[in-house]
Amino acid sequence: MTPEENRRRFERQLRSLVARIKLSKSDDSSWDIVTIQEISASGILFSCARDTIRQGMQMQLKLNFPGAEKPLDVNIGVVRLERRQGANTDFVGAEFIQIREEDRRVIDNFVRETNRLNEQRKKFK
Numbered sequence: 001m002t003p004e005e006n007r008r009r010f011e012r013q014l015r016s017l018v019a020r021i022k023l024s025k026s027d028d029s030s031w032d033i034v035t036i037q038e039i040s041a042s043g044i045l046f047s048c049a050r051d052t053i054r055q056g057m058q059m060q061l062k063l064n065f066p067g068a069e070k071p072l073d074v075n076i077g078v079v080r081l082e083r084r085q086g087a088n089t090d091f092v093g094a095e096f097i098q099i100r101e102e103d104r105r106v107i108d109n110f111v112r113e114t115n116r117l118n119e120q121r122k123k124f125k
Contacts, residue, residue: 019063041108043095
């Protein structure tokens with residue numbers, strides 16, 4: 001990936017958060033637990049043990065976001081899928097689809113504040 005292709009519109013936070021995804025919008029579909037590895041106001045990178053996820057798929061994501069009054073509930077679209085040899089998990093890059101600006105601001109504020117606090121902690125080590 002070239003530096004031009006890797007430009008990010010928003011800061012990202014490298015932090016593990018637990019979330020739930022649903023592959024189908026039908027009410028009878030079950031929720032799977034995933035681990036978010038990175039998050040920004042434009043999308044997420046998560047790991048999961050499910051091998052049915054494909055690039056281009058759309059899913060529903062629910063995340064009990066630190067500092068939010070209610071869980072984030074948004075649709076995501078898979079833009080990148082990485083299967084690591086010998087690993088039991090897939091790494092999935094997904095962008096937020098039709099996210100409310102209020103939710104995007106909550107995520108962006110969380111990422112910025114967490115990054116700021118992490119930088120301060122580094123100064124005291």
